[in-house]
Amino acid sequence: MNLPALRGHNDALVLALLREAGLDGLGRTELAALTRLTPQAVSKIIGRLRAEGLVADAGRGPSTGGKPRTLLQLAAGARHAVGVHADRDELRAVRVDMLGTVVERFRGPLDFADGPDAVADEVARAVDRLCGNAGAGSLLGVGVAAPGPLDWRVGVMGRVTGYPEWEGYPLRQAVADRLGPDAPPVLLDKDTNAGVAVPGRRAVGNSLYLHLSTGLGAGLRLRGEVFRGERSAAGEFGHQVLLLDGPPCRCGGRGCAEVLCLEAVARGDLPEAARILGEGAANVVALLDVDRVWLGGRVVDSAPEVFTRGVRRVLEARTLGGPVPEVAASEDGVAEGAAELALAPLFGRVG
Amino acid sequence: MNLPALRGHNDALVLALLREAGLDGLGRTELAALTRLTPQAVSKIIGRLRAEGLVADAGRGPSTGGKPRTLLQLAAGARHAVGVHADRDELRAVRVDMLGTVVERFRGPLDFADGPDAVADEVARAVDRLCGNAGAGSLLGVGVAAPGPLDWRVGVMGRVTGYPEWEGYPLRQAVADRLGPDAPPVLLDKDTNAGVAVPGRRAVGNSLYLHLSTGLGAGLRLRGEVFRGERSAAGEFGHQVLLLDGPPCRCGGRGCAEVLCLEAVARGDLPEAARILGEGAANVVALLDVDRVWLGGRVVDSAPEVFTRGVRRVLEARTLGGPVPEVAASEDGVAEGAAELALAPLFGRVG
DNA sequence: TCCACTTTGGCAACAGTGTTGCTTAAGTGC
DNA sequence: GCACTTAAGCAACACTGTTGCCAAAGTGGA
DSSP: OOHHHHHHHHHHHHHHHHHHHGGGOEEHHHHHHHHTOOHHHHHHHHHHHHHTTSEEEEEEOOOSSSSOOEEEEEOGGGOEEEEEEEOSSEEEEEEEETTOOEEEEEEEEOOGGGOHHHHHHHHHHHHHHHHHTSOTTOEEEEEEEESSOEETTTTEEOOOTTOGGGTTOOHHHHHHHHHOTTSOOEEEEEHHHHHHTOSSSOOOSOEEEEEESSSEEEEEEETTEEOOOTTSOOOOOTTOBSBTTOSBOTTSOBSBHHHHHHHHHHHTOHHHHHHHHHHHHHHHHHHHTOOEEEEESHHHHHSHHHHHHHHHHHHHHHSOSSOOOEEEEOSSOHHHHHHHHHHGGGGTOOO | OOHHHHHHHHHHHHHHHHHHHGGGOEEHHHHHHHHTOOHHHHHHHHHHHHHTTSEEEEEEOOOSSSSOOEEEEEOGGGOEEEEEEEOSSEEEEEEEETTOOEEEEEEEEOOGGGOHHHHHHHHHHHHHHHHHTSOTTOEEEEEEEESSOEETTTTEEOOOTTOGGGTTOOHHHHHHHHHOTTSOOEEEEEHHHHHHTOSSSOOOSOEEEEEESSSEEEEEEETTEEOOOTTSOTTOOTTOBSBTTOSBOTTSOBSBHHHHHHHHHHHTOHHHHHHHHHHHHHHHHHHHTOOEEEEESHHHHHSHHHHHHHHHHHHHHHSOSSOOOEEEEOOSOHHHHHHHHHHGGGGTOOO
């Protein structure tokens, strides 16, 4: 790491702390304590960030026996990111500010059967539409979430069930090309990874997002960063075996969480599906010391109460004395999570 | 991060690269390319490290049409670390050099029933014995591995089955006190975490260590770092449910990996135990994109071939087209792993 | 109202990082 | 023998965070 990288690192550190503080703001002295830099260094960093318009004054804090501190906060509206959830039959897009707050939404039809080029067109069009209202140059990045598996590093799609022509399609590059050379970076990630990156809550700790629709997938966020594995393959949750020698699954295995869950759903037995989801979640919670479990996907959306209650019940029974993770249904946060991934580099995270 | 921290970061970066290169050595130009620093910066860093005795010349490389590069390598013997595996009935300790190579071994009886203070005495005595032969000041750290759960951050033991008086005992501090104020830092970690940190192989990628003896535990190494979770609780593998509504486990659950495995072992059906271990491992491999699975513990040691073969068979069946992780039995690498954890800070890793 | 005290935060000089420009050393290959 | 290539160091430099100092802006007691 060299000096420019050091500078960027510290800038990102301060921005991340200000973001976490949100509207409350933070004083220079507090920033110095949190960053372990000297107050003078913080002042210099703040000077830079303010010159770029990223940080603004936020009034004064109470005095503790001396001059009251000048509070600083993120100039949230100074920059934006766009997140797009390209699902098989629907497109949802959002524009968010630096705090991750949704500023603008867009929703439209989509059909993977039209082929990947047509979908890339639609995605680019949605981005253009959302950017028109934002000042030029204020856009930091575009995040695109699509059904996995896919290769996050190079932005290439994998097998999409039912749409063989999608395999190997470089969606990231296709969208970037359509947005033009002056556009900010485009990211492509799995919908489950975007789902786990939903902003607005503390980014620290470990989170698990379970997505139950036509299949069962998961996203992991460890130590505040999405965990993708070396080959973008992490998060394979649907084919976790929960019932040795159980019913055969389409993957060739037996007793996978997915087949058990989907069979219960097909029977109309949602509580049982929730219990199975809960058992699978509890395995991951124990393995990775997970703090928060979020549930999403069409099936969960159809009865969020049943699923959160069912999963919570299993987790309570299975965490032996330890803290029970928070369980909540996240109503389509995938687009917001995709935007968050595009925002992440500003705060020194990969995504 | 400030300038001294930057310096330390880059020093650690260079040391880590030299360690990975091992005896082959590396030239300054290669280091510059790998670190993305300028050759001149690398020269300065090497100068510092050589002055401290951490790096030494290693001959010359072949010429590629110009002056041949001066190869550098880690002066492996210049510093050491000690790792202690404090098991319920036995103590194993090693002294390793900076490459993680074992320089000296020690093995002695131990009995947790004697109480934690007596065990701390034994651990400190073993460390003293191993350090006597190393030059003063060459010891970088001491790692102690003990049965979990325990709190790695503060170095305090948790519940040890059968030894209730151990709960809450501050073993790290106890050992540090006995070694005196001039001794290097002491670390305490779970034996499974030490088991996964065994050196000598590439530290990159994701590894899983499964330990099968009187219980079933796991250690995780993600992106080259031991993953402990926020509360040192990660790696709970024994109570992963693999057979919904299966036989009751001592944890209160049903169908846990541990109870299934131990029942098979009790029946003398080791291939079945291996298969269950394999199914559990396959779940984790899929979830975390694991590259390498290591097996250890008394039961595995009794028939390593059976277990590696059985686990490998399940992994081959369950990785659908993807790469099959490497499977190997690690014969008591726990002490070496504990030493590795003590060595880690030198190379910029937490452990 | 004054004054001592505390705390914040900026200016200027500084120490130390990696970088740039240049030079020397030590090879290869025609 | 000579042109060329590559490696590696010295000196000057740009820019980082740090230190020393001082002004600003509060609190609280006399």
